Amino acid sequence: MSVLKESYSLSHYEKNSWVLESRGMHYIISAPAKELLELLKESESLSQACDAFNNRYGYQFSESQFWEFIINRLGFTGLIAGFEPEVEKEHKFINLQFVIFKPALAARLGRPLQPLFNQSFFYITFSLLLILAIYSLFTVSFQSLGFSVFALMALYLVTIILHELGHIAACRKFTGKNGEIGGGLYLIFPVLFSNITALWQAGKSERVIGNLAGVYMQLWCLLFFFLLHQFYPDVVLFNQIVFMLSLYSLIQLIPFIRSDGYWLLSDLSNTPNLLSKANESLRDFLKSPLAYFTKDKRSKGTFLLLYSVFNNALILYFITLQLLRNRHALLHFPEYLLDVLKHLIQLEPVAFDFSYFPVILFYILSFQMLKRIFDSVFKTKKQQQSAIIK
DSSP states (O other): OOSBOSOOEEEEEETTEEEEEETTEEEEEEHHHHHHHHHHHHOSSHHHHHHHHHHHHTOOOOHHHHHHHHHHHHGGGTOBTTOOOOOOOOOOSSEEEEEEEOHHHHHHHHGGGGGGGOHHHHHHHHHHHHHHHHHHHHHOOOOSSSSOHHHHHHHHHHHHHHHHHHHHHHHHHHHSOOOOEEEEEETTEEEEEEOOGGGGGSOHHHHHHHHHHHHHHHHHHHHHHHHHHHHOTTOHHHHHHHHHHHHHHHHTTOTTSSSHHHHHHHHHTTOTTHHHHHHHHHHHHHHOHHHHOOGGGHHHHHHHHHHHHHHHHHHHHHHHHHHHHOHHHHHHHHHHHHHHHHHHHTTOOOOOOGGGHHHHHHHHHHHHHHHHHHHHHHHHHHHHHHHHHO
């Protein structure tokens, strides 16, 4: 009987590490784990694999010892026949997910965009379009009257869809695979998302392009509406969409929220689950500062620690600043939000007050921080109960 029960694929990630893909899941494994996996693939039985391993590496494992060894090294992948790993609950930051475009349809819709992601062309045009976004943000001001809110939202929704199709097109171009486009709730806000987990199998430069692909497509939309605004300066709608796209594109590059900038930094630093690993590094440092900086993780550990410290300090500073200087707006915002929803439901014009933007950000960050504290406390209690049972 074969030792492995599933097929898999491997792609190089960085020095001495590989991305293992199986059943739509991706794992980063070391070079020794890769060698062990290939040995198991070549073997027709556990006994044959054990003999091959002992002969190749000079061990004297019995079959039961070898079984424990491979389960310890590769059991989490779910590839070992006769062993089912304990599946941890997936932590999704987007809740109530639903599919809008299935993978095949998303691939077809994104296919015309793929030529835009040739590497040299991409980096040149992205840089120029980003300069345009910065310029527009300082030269175009948002106006609260003289346009249709629904027309603005409809145009903006089109750019959001193109954002997600950009991710799909880049992922498909570099890996030949892509997932679905869907929607859900991020905290309390409706969002769209694209499943591009296959991008882990691409090279670093290709992953960077894949992460920036969404913003890139909206920057192209910005160029289109910017030109319309130049030809038709009296059409307020074009002015508004230029301002919104400029602001949103730059916000998306901030690496301290779950935005494209976060995933970009994760790939540039070769750190999957960047935020959780950074906060784990901070906890380790606080527990034992002197023992934290070991030779084998000094550079990476320093980066993770600094990222976590800066991220948490920035959040705390912003929350404190809002509590001290913007208390009236914080208290008034729920009433304002209900009033906006009431006007939208009644199909009445709405004058959006962009001074509430920092208030919205305050509620998002506060919710995230409270959720993180709750999850940490709950996880600690669960671990303690598990230890008592054992």
